[in-house]
Amino acid sequence: MPKHQITTTINGDEVDFGCHAGQTLLDVLRTELGMTGTKNGCGSGDCGACTVIVDGRPVNACLVLGVELQGAEIETIEGMAKGRTLHPLQQKFLDHAALQCGICTPGILNMAKALLEKNPDPTETEVRYGLAGNLCRCTGYDKIVRAVLDAAADMRANG
Template sequence: MKQMTVSTTINGDVVEFLCEPDETLLDVLRNRLNLTGSKEGCGTGDCGACSVTLDGRLVCSCLVLGAEVNGREIGTIEGVADGDTLHPLQSKFLEHAALQCGICTPGILVAAKSLLERNPDPTETEVRYWLAGNLCRCTGYDKIIRAVLDTAAEMRGA
């Protein structure tokens, strides 16, 4: 197959790369661009471990072809923190011990950040609904939900 040249913006930086026409965005991020925060959990879009934003919309990067992101904007877990300063979500996840093995954590953080950008005052039900596409086998979700709600309250100044 002939490789394709793709130009996109990732976490605010313009990036150009070559990829195969059938290569997933997840594979491009991890194997070509060395952005290894997004994880492959299932490869079928069922677990959310590879969640990123594409033009502001939450997607599973295992279901998007690398060639599809030409001219588009991608947000990954690597872009959540501001340099060495953790995003409030990351701090609250640590404070609430809302992570264990770490496979699901990047996708959940990207999804939670996406939620809070759309709805800075979510209810517990809304958080649970929004994160329903992110599977975690270790934490039991309660700590994750509490961390997201606590972050929302802190960001609102409550």
């Protein structure tokens, strides 16, 4: 059975990949493309560790198939920093110690980025509900929420 040949844009670069019909975007990223920054926590859309952005929307990469992505624009954690400059969310996660083990961090950063694009000035409650699809077992969420609120304030101030 030949693989499907798909052309997408990942983090601004044109990327071709081959995939079987049942192969998820998560599997394509991690196995076919070696982009392991997108994490595998459950495979059922419950943990959010594989959150990436497809055509402007945050999705669980484990619940998207590679074959349906012809022409899609995909953003992953590997593209979040611009060159050697970390995204404000990445900076604030380091400043606030908003990670312990770090396995949920790429997914949370992507979800937070999507959240702030839609709502640049969220309340604590909005951040919490916005991140409800991203499990973190280490931090109790406190420092994550603070980091996102602080990054939002910075991003508003710096336009």
